[in-house]
Amino acid sequence: MDAIEARNLSKSFGPVTAVDDVSITIPEGGIFGFLGPNGAGKTTTIRMITGVLIPDAGTVRILGTDVQKDPLTAKLKMGVIPENGTVYSDLTAEQNILLAAKFYGMDKVSREERAAEILDRLGLTERKNDYVRTFSKGMRQRISIACAIVHSPPVLILDEPTTGLDVYSRRLVIDTIRHMNHEGSTILLTTHNIEEANELCSKISVINTGRIVATDSPERLKKTFDTSRYVEVSFDQVVGPGIFTSPGISRAELWGDKWRVYTDDPDLAVKYIASVAEQKRLTIVSIATSSPTLEEAFVRLTAGA
Amino acid sequence: MDWKIFLRSITVVTEKNMRIYYFKGPVVVFGLLFPLIMFLTFFIGRDLNLVLFFPGFLGMMLFFTASSVGPLITPWEKREKTYERLVSLPVILESIIIGDLLAGAIFGIAITTIVYIACAGIFHIPLSSAGLLGIGFILGSIAFASLGTLLASPTTNNPSNIMMLSSLIRLPLIFVSGIFIPLSQLTGPFFLLTSLSPLTYLVDLFHAALTGDAVYPPWIDALVLVVVIALFVSCAKIIQKRNLVKGI
Numbered sequence: 001m002d003a004i005e006a007r008n009l010s011k012s013f014g015p016v017t018a019v020d021d022v023s024i025t026i027p028e029g030g031i032f033g034f035l036g037p038n039g040a041g042k043t044t045t046i047r048m049i050t051g052v053l054i055p056d057a058g059t060v061r062i063l064g065t066d067v068q069k070d071p072l073t074a075k076l077k078m079g080v081i082p083e084n085g086t087v088y089s090d091l092t093a094e095q096n097i098l099l100a101a102k103f104y105g106m107d108k109v110s111r112e113e114r115a116a117e118i119l120d121r122l123g124l125t126e127r128k129n130d131y132v133r134t135f136s137k138g139m140r141q142r143i144s145i146a147c148a149i150v151h152s153p154p155v156l157i158l159d160e161p162t163t164g165l166d167v168y169s170r171r172l173v174i175d176t177i178r179h180m181n182h183e184g185s186t187i188l189l190t191t192h193n194i195e196e197a198n199e200l201c202s203k204i205s206v207i208n209t210g211r212i213v214a215t216d217s218p219e220r221l222k223k224t225f226d227t228s229r230y231v232e233v234s235f236d237q238v239v240g241p242g243i244f245t246s247p248g249i250s251r252a253e254l255w256g257d258k259w260r261v262y263t264d265d266p267d268l269a270v271k272y273i274a275s276v277a278e279q280k281r282l283t284i285v286s287i288a289t290s291s292p293t294l295e296e297a298f299v300r301l302t303a304g305a
Numbered sequence: 306m307d308w309k310i311f312l313r314s315i316t317v318v319t320e321k322n323m324r325i326y327y328f329k330g331p332v333v334v335f336g337l338l339f340p341l342i343m344f345l346t347f348f349i350g351r352d353l354n355l356v357l358f359f360p361g362f363l364g365m366m367l368f369f370t371a372s373s374v375g376p377l378i379t380p381w382e383k384r385e386k387t388y389e390r391l392v393s394l395p396v397i398l399e400s401i402i403i404g405d406l407l408a409g410a411i412f413g414i415a416i417t418t419i420v421y422i423a424c425a426g427i428f429h430i431p432l433s434s435a436g437l438l439g440i441g442f443i444l445g446s447i448a449f450a451s452l453g454t455l456l457a458s459p460t461t462n463n464p465s466n467i468m469m470l471s472s473l474i475r476l477p478l479i480f481v482s483g484i485f486i487p488l489s490q491l492t493g494p495f496f497l498l499t500s501l502s503p504l505t506y507l508v509d510l511f512h513a514a515l516t517g518d519a520v521y522p523p524w525i526d527a528l529v530l531v532v533v534i535a536l537f538v539s540c541a542k543i544i545q546k547r548n549l550v551k552g553i
Contacts, residue, residue, distance in 0.1 A: 011552075013551070013552065044552070047389075047552065050393045051392070051393065052389055052392045052393050052549075053549065053550075053552045054546075054549050054550045070306070070307075071397050072306065072307055072310040072311060072314065072395050072396075072397060073307060073310070075393065075394060075395040075396070076310065076395045078393070080390070080393035080394075082386070082389040082390055082393060084386050086385060086386045086387055086390070087387065087390070088321075088325055088385075088387055089385065090325050090329075091324070091325065099317070099320075099321055100394065102313075102317045102320070103313075103314065103317050103394040103395055103396065104394075104395060105310065105313055105395075144390070147390070
């Protein structure tokens with residue numbers, strides 16, 4: 001059974017189509033990334049998946065339960081961290097977690113044991129009796145995560161979980177996501193942080209202007225844009241792009257004092273550049289080959305956004 | 306629908322509201338001070354028949370306490386961004402509406418009961434029917450808490466907008482409800498005007514409960530309050546569902 005199955009989701013706000021016929025299928029067990037630039041439709045899609053927003057069209061199933069038809073059962077299977085999702089400022093850290101646990105129907109002993117365990121994991125045990133209004137953004141986000149994972153949900157959905165966090169909080173959040181995944185939770189996270197997606201996700205969907213433009217593993221997405229492999233070279237003299245005219249070279253761009261020479265065969269391009277340098281009596285100051293990055297794939301997929 | 310989960314979600318929403326918004330020092334103190342101030346305003350220095358006006362005073366207490374905080378909850382939570390978290394928890398719109406309503410009703414009953422017991426002890430207020438008084442407390446508190454929930458429903462994340470709307474609707478309801486002039490002394494268009502306010506029927510029910518002297522039969526008062534509850538809750542649900550569709 002798929003953990004999340006969203007079919008043909010669409011949502012418009014007046015004349016603006018925020019999400020246009022988006023379908024995602026996420027099998028149990030992985031960490032799935034939803035990547036896109038600001039305003040691409042990530043949060044709108046997540047809000048429809050979590051039952052916060054009613055779609056114009058389409059269906060969502062969480063572990064086989066339809067979110068619109070049986071929202072209570074579907075939501076019991078999820079833990080959700082909304083974008084900028086805050087917790088109750090007038091409750092303490094522990095009270096927030098215990099309140100969330102009550103919504104999930106946990107008994108008193110389980111609630112208290114689990115709250116203590118999560119507070120410890122998230123480094124907040126010493127602050128458990130402090131009101132959340134006294135917390136930093138990173139600490140609030142950790143409490144937000146604590147509330148979402150208190151019932152060990154089979155599906156954990158996080159909308160931009162690390163945006164604006166300090167390094168320590170970000171590391172704790174990422175470790176917690178990994179831990180939850182190891183414990184058996186399927187993770188869906190949105191981010192516009194490409195490195196984060198590359199680091200965490202086993203599969204990524206790229207969304208742009210409300211439509212899914214690619215879905216694959218990070219490595220395969222990079223390979224989709226294999227032509228963006230390049231050789232970066234700098235010479236002791238200023239040269240023009242005219243020297244990079246081998247058939248295997250698609251284009252050359254000047255990046256600072258270096259030329260970035262795009263090719264589908266970097267080894268051949270290196271040999272060609274070495275021979276040209278010898279012919280033109282140029283000294284190569286530095287030369288390096290580079291594989292395409294997820295960032296490049298992302299930029300290519302969302303070009304014009 | 307799983308009724309057990311549904312009932313649990315109502316209970317937890319109610320508990321959350323009571324803990325965060327109602328049973329806090331300043332709110333409780335205001336809830337207790339307000340009747341005292343109103344009592345002094347009503348009765349001190351004026352030659353009024355306490356027994357004749359007490360049902361109106363009691364009705365106004367229940368009206369104010371049950372409907373005072375409710376209008377602020379949803380706009381405040383939208384402003385604080387906790388509303389989205391709440392909606393993503395195992396709740397449905399009905400859980401939130403009923404939870405908000407019950408918290409207001411419990412607060413209204415608690416404060417008004419204290420006021421009633423204090424006044425009954427001090428001023429020897431008569432009691433004709435404890436059952437009708439209980440029905441009045443329950444239906445009145447739910448009706449006015451549901452008004453509070455309805456007032457919280459329009460699209461805004463600015464509580465001050467809702468406070469303005471709340472005052473604009475609640476204050477006129479008091480003036481046309483037969484509190485300041487007993488219903489039995491009103492005739493013609495003034496009497497018709499009072500029939501537009503749900504508070505009129507609660508005050509009349511309290512008259513029946515305390516003095517046994519009401520204008521409408523108690524079952525009509527109760528029926529009107531039930532219809533008002535259904536109307537307010539239905540309207541709140543329609544508006545809040547529309548907000549969910551619009552994503553606001």
